[in-house]
Amino acid sequence: MTEDFLIEIGCEELPPKALETLATALVTSLTNQLQQAGIQHGAVRSFASPRHIGAMVSALEAKQSDQIIERKGPPLASAFDAEGKPTQACLGFARSCNIDVDQLEQLETEKGTRLVFKQQQAGLPTPSLLPDMMIKALNQLPIPKPMRWGNLTTEFVRPVHWLVMLWGNDIIPCEILGQQASNITYGHRFLAPEPLVIAHPSHYENLLREQGSVIANFTQRKEIIKQQIEAQATKLNAVATIDPSLLNEVTGIVEWPVALSVPFDENFLDVPAEALITSMQYHQKCFPMTNHEGQLLPHFVTISNIESNNPTQVIKGNERVMDARLADAKFFFETDSKQTLASYQERLKHVLFKEKLGTLYDKSQRIATLAAYIATQLQADVSQAEQAGHLCKADLMSDMVGEFPELQGVMGYYYAKDLPRDVALTMKEHYLPKFSGDDLPSTPTSCAVAIADRIDTIVGIFGINQPPSGEKDPFALRRAALGILRIIIEKQLDLDLLELLHEGYSHYHELANENTVQDCFAFILERFRSWYQEQGIPSDVFAAVMALRPTRPLDFQHRINAVNEFRQLPEAQALAAANKRVSKLLIKEGKEDISRDIQASLFENEDEKQLSKLILDKREQVAPLYQKADYTLALTTLASLRTPVDRFFDNVMVMVDNPEIRNNRLALLANLRDLFLYVADISELQ
Amino acid sequence: MSNDPSQTFQGMIQTLEQYWSQQGCMIMQPLDLEVGAGTFHPATFLRSIGPEPWHSAFVQPSRRPTDGRYGENPNRTQHYYQYQVVLKPSPTNIQDLYLDSLRALGIDPLTDDIRFVEDNWESPTLGAWGLGWEIWQNGMEITQFTYFQQVGGLPCKPVTGELTYGLERIALYLQGKDNFFDLVWAHTPEGTMTYGDVFQQNEREMSAYNFEHADVPFLFQTFDHCEQQCKKLLELNLPLPAYEHVLKASHMFNLLDARHAISVTERQGYLLRVRSLAKQVAQRYYESREALGFPMLKTDNR
Known part of the structure; x- marks a missing residue:
């Protein structure tokens, strides 16, 4: 026999960004517990609205299976x-x-x-098990900040007002979070304040929608909101900008969404669009609209939580608030625009970058010098890189960024409009990439400053011995390191990481960590590991290249590609094994540094003669390839060594008694290994 | 009708006084010191410490020197009014009580879009934090609603519910105006008096003082002096006057901030100094109430 089960907790308005996660966690915990208890069930549906969180399990077995x-x-x-x-x-x-x-x-x-x-x-009746399961599930919720209220000791996300625990038509009697279970829920705070009796779990969702003015299902409500926004946009022949995280948040704020299109004073369109969009999205939780060419229109969509008996009043109110907000943005923009970006730079002297690492002014000086050094390497415009480096943090001192911190860089771009285009672009682009998969800086100047900024931070923080540890990476150095690698590789910049770190280090004074440069180098190379892992490069390919610790990231990348291709060749496995064998042998005999001179006169065996000759031939063949860093072709060329190498190991005894012959053979093998080691340590291949 | 909340600023205040008075609140008067918010009033900060219940409501003039705009911005001023309601322990129906106060003011939640938008409050200077919402009316924040969880570093048991109304903003809506200074304050025999009549000159002059003329060396000196006195008064076991010195130091800090006299680097240090005082005051105040046997606790709760 089966029955439907419903739990619902009625709360004061729950935190919108956490709402969906909380509902999902509730369902996950419940279903896990049902499985552990050996109770079969049908579909599970979760509910999450500002004042309602819960779940319904259909066709739940009435009795636990025998244990x-x-x-x-x-x-x-x-x-x-x-x-x-x-x-x-x-x-x-x-x-x-x-x-x-x-x-x-x-x-x-x-x-x-x-x-x-x-x-x-004998299995227990399911309803008797459910209260404890729910208590456990609620205890396990990932509540960002639990709270207390009144004089109770109960803790939850927000104060709790009612509890529904329904097994078919029956209430499951229990007390959870200080509430006695019932079959009564409440609808929308204003539209349906009267108690609603739930006859059966399967009625719940419809009851709330039809009589309660609440769409209890999160996904469904989100979809309704999205459609409503788009409908409003269509009416204005516009395109709505729907940021997914904002859509989620708004879904967490309303129970009965009603989209309204609101105009604002079009004079505000003089202010940079980014500032207007931030005001709309971040402060007012509204959706901006553009025309089909992507230009901002003086309209936005707000999602109200009421079927108002006078929507015009709601629209007017929102319009007034937005106008006041945008007036502030316009005021700040105009005040800022009266000054040059350079004049803000002076004020950075009063802002600490990090204790023991100087002010942001000091940092921008260091960035400028390092960016100029990088520009030299890249044969880019050195003076522009230097100028952009000096100015890149100046907009932090503007009123606009003070008010809208998320516009750092963007405002710098606007305030640098009179400067060379690349300098202005660098103001915003040097923050790129901001997250995994983000765009990269588009010009050599912005690449130089972006790299310089990150090198400076990594060197400084390692210099004062505060490297990331475990989960803790307060200065986001891992992201910074990955940013450096991505820019260098994807923009194909021929830069030497170790040299950059030395250069960056030289601009600091008295850093406590004497090993800063080496520590930073190891740290950044280590970022390659996860990066290649994500790209599906086998870990042994990475290890083979990593063993050489190439200092130029682009070169690292070429080697990875070459080894990855080589790995697919039929000869690869045998050659990897041979390299491993040689490596072990040389280490065991302590002969890694053996002289590479080979005496042909000491050869006794045709196979060693043959191998020796081939090694010489190959060396000549691959030398120009190495010059061009054409590692792929080099390794392919070396692949034909497989048969002679195998034959050598089959027919030649290396560890003979005669020390001269033995050393000559070891030298031959060392030469063989060197040929590969130009590219990677392929003995690492599995 | 002079006390119609939709007609005059004072009528609106009277409506709130009357409403909360009917809900059993003690109507207090504003604190006679410069503070940035009603939370600093001893009737909020100190009364939310310890187990004794407390229900009060009051207007608190609030000063935020950096918000001054020389009387030229329609809705930003360095001096404005908050209406503060403090309910301890927070009653179960506190949200309904609040919404009824809006109805008393003439705001109809079936017409206007009233939303509770998450806003977790934290005061770095008071060592206090709580969870709650901004209340939005048609997109405008009109109230902050907070369940105090910690004050002066002490856990709140029971929890105080704090409601802070932004009076000018609500008045704008009720009177259908776009500018603080156009708000009708009262109708007098000589005609209509506006918020601007009362405060525009004050905004102009106080902005000039806050941003240009406040004597920086004196402010620094006073900050240090207040800090010293606060510590001394704590040693003498006088938490109430000690607390007044926390407030004075805090205001000195705000003025120094407006004068750009404190670098961003030093800012944190000053905030921590005020917080450290506030925490010591909170602790000492708790002990002093405990020594008195928490007299406002009814015996059956003690």
Whole structure:
């Protein structure tokens, strides 16, 4: 027999950004517990609105399946004596289980065979198990900040006002979070304040929608909001900008969404669009609209939580608020525009970058010098890179960024409009990439400053011994390191990371960590690992290249590609094994530094002669390839060594008694290994 | 009708006084010191410490020197009014009580879009934090609603519910105006008096003082002096006057901030100094109430 089950907790307005996560966690915990308890069920539906959180489980088994209770007894070895008679321990255990010794069973465990008592226990009725399951599920919720209220000791996301626990038509009597279970819920705070009786769990969602003016299902409500926004946009022949995280948040704020299109004073369109959009999205939680060419229109869509009896008043109110907000933005923009970006730079002297690492002014000086150095390497415009470096943090001192911190860089771009285009672009682009998959800086100047800024931060923070540890990375150095690698590789910049770090280090004074440069280098190379992992590069390919610690990231990338291709060749496995063998041999004999000179006169065997000749040939063939860093072709060329190498190992004895012959053979092998080591340590390949 | 909340600023205040008075609140008067918000009033900060219940409501003139705009911005001023309601322990129906106060003011939640938007409050200077909402009316924040969880570093048991109304903003809506200074304050025998009549000159002059003329060395000196006095008064076991010195130091800090006299770098240090005082005051105040046997606790709750 099965029955439907409903839990609902009525709360004061829950935090919108956490809402969906909380509902999902509730359902996950509940279904896990049902599974553990051996209770079958049908579909599960979660509910999450500002004042309602809950779940419905359809066709839940009314009774738990019968349970086997297992009680472990003494090890078999100590349960019976030499004559096979039960020991005291064995008898005692049987007695405690109320059975005879011969009813005990045996169980294989990690610690050997033990006696065990197995008992079948009839399953319990599901409704009797549900209250504890719900309490456990609620205790496990990932509540960002639990709170107390009134004079209660209960803690929850927000104060709780009612609880529904319904098993078919019946209330499951229990008390959770200080509330007695009932079958009564409440609808929308204003549209449907009267109690609503839920006759059966399957009625719940419709009841709330039809009589409660609440769309309880999060996904459904979100879809309705999206459609409403788009409908409003269509009416204005516009395109709505729907930021997914804002859509989620708004879904968490309303129970009965009603989209309204609101105009604002079009004079505000003089202010940079980014500032207007931030005001709309971030402060007012509204959706901006553009024309089909992507230009901002003087309209936005707000999602109200009421079917107002006078929508015009709601629209007017929103319009007034937006105008006031945008007036502030316009005021700040105009005030800022009266000054040059350079004049803000002076004020950075009063802003600490980080204790022991100077002010933001000091940092921008260092960025400028380092960016100029990078521009030289890239044969880009050095003076522009230097200028952009000096100015790149100046907009932090503007009123606009003070008011809208998320516009850092963007405002710098607007305030640098009179400067060379690349300098202005660098103001915003040097913050790129901001997240995984984000765009990269588009010009050599912005790349130089972006790299310089990140190198400076990484060097400084490592310099004062505060590198990231475990989960903690307060200065986002991992992201910074990955940013450097992405820019260098995807923009194909021929830069030497180690040199950059030395250069960055030289602009600091008295950093406590003497190993800063090496620590930073190791840290950044380590970022490659996860990066390549995400790209599906096998870890042994990474290890083969990493073993050489190439200092130029672009070169690192070329080697990765080459080894990855080589790995697919039929010869790869044998050559990797040979390299491994050679490596081990050389290490074992302490001959890694052996002289590479080979004496042809000492060869006794045709196969070693042959290999020696081939190695010389190959060396000549690959030398120009290495010059061009054409590692792929080089490794392909070397692949044909497979057969001669195999033959050598089959037919030549390396560790002979005669030391001269032995060393000559070791030297030959060292030469072989060197050929590959120009590219990677392919002995790492599996 | 002079006390119609939709006609005059004072009528609106009277309506709130009357409403909360009917809900059993003590109507207090504003604190006679410069503070940035009603939360600093001892009737909020100190009364939310310890187990004794407390229900009060009051207007608190609030000063935020950096918000001055020389009387030229329609809705930003360095001096404005908050209406503060403090309910301890927070009653179960506190949200309904609040919404009824809006209805008393003539705001109809079936017409206007009233939303509770998450806003978790934290005061770095008071060592206090709480969870709650901004209340939005048609997109405008009109009230902050907070369940205090910690004050002066002490956990709130029971929890105080704090409602802070932004009076000018609500008045704008009720009177259908776009500018603070156009709000009707009262009708007098000589005609209609506006908020601007009362405060525009004050905004102009106080902005000039806050941004241009406040004597920086004196402010620094006074900050140090207040800090010293606060510590001394704490040693003498006088948490109430000690608290007044926290407030004075805090205002000195705000003025110094407006004068750009404190670099961003030093800012944190000053905030921490005020917080440290506030925490010591909170602790000492708790102990002093405890020593008195928490006299406002009814015996059955003690």
